[in-house]
Amino acid sequence: MIKFGIHPYIWTAQWNESSLPLISQARQAGFDFIEIPLVDLEYIDTQAIRQELKNQGMFCICSTGLNQTTDITSEDKNIRQNGIDFLKRCVDLTSEMEADFFSGVTYSAFGKNVGRPPCLDEWKYSADALREVATYAADKSIIIGIEPVNRYETYLINTGEQAHQLIEMVGEPNLKVHLDTYHMNIEEKNFYQPIYQLGNLLGCIHLCENDRGIPGTGLVRWDDIFRALKDINYQGNVAIESFVANVPKIAAATCIWRSLAPDGDTLAREGLAFLKSISQKEAL
Secondary structure: OOEEEEOHHHOOOOOOHHHOHHHHHHHHOOOOEEEEEOOOHHHOOHHHHHHHHHHHOOEEEEEEEEOOOOOOOOOOHHHHHHHHHHHHHHHHHHHHOOOOEEEEEEEEEOOOOOOOOOOHHHHHHHHHHHHHHHHHHHOOOOEEEEOOOOOOOOOOOOOHHHHHHHHHHHOOOOEEEEEEHHHHHHHOOOOHHHHHHHHHHEEEEEOOOOOOOOOOOOOOOHHHHHHHHHHOOOOOEEEEOOOOOOOHHHHHHOOOOOOOOOOHHHHHHHHHHHHHHHHHHOOO
16 A cells, blocks of 8 residues: 655755654644655754654655755766765665655756756766665665656756666666656656556655646646556555745745645645545555
């Protein structure tokens, strides 16, 4: 049976010591897990998070995005090493929270645009760095996820097929693809085929509407998504990663210029109810 999760950016712009109640908030909304953003690592109290997860009967997965100082596709080997060190630290924190999945834009700097397609060296830099991180993560029984995002957010990995290609270059068994229906709506030709083609390489999927609003209120073809998940016998994690205008910092970062939902609680509650109804129809 699939597990449903939520990304806390629906409620907050930064995970810090005041964010622990969001775990209970997610549980009360009906979610099985929460996705902990590993961005400002100094604010991640793994012991407190682990204990609160146990208190609420939940689990977590983790995610991040590289930046210009940690870009593993950089020509500068020192920056690439910074990226490797950062990703390994994220793996450590993931392990300390007793999670087994760490994902995101783990393959290049988020928002990087060099005005041309990626060159072979940049693919190789990314693969070499991820190989080292994946080997490190394997010792802690952690899966590394590759999340394709749209062309405006990366020039490297936009589709599930490209993520698969990078995983083949890395050559380690603990890499999976982390799809996101918001990005798929921009970059893929349809919703069914990328999921079906990945099969057991699919490690997680963000279930988001085309405008980041409440799932079920937009253009995403949910029946196709859940039919594909059923056809590959998917038993993993799915999560809502949406944003609302009343979290100003996140709204600005994600270009949310109008109200897509009254608030995060409404989006989470109504989105989850819709997604569970489709899942139950497909007997997932």
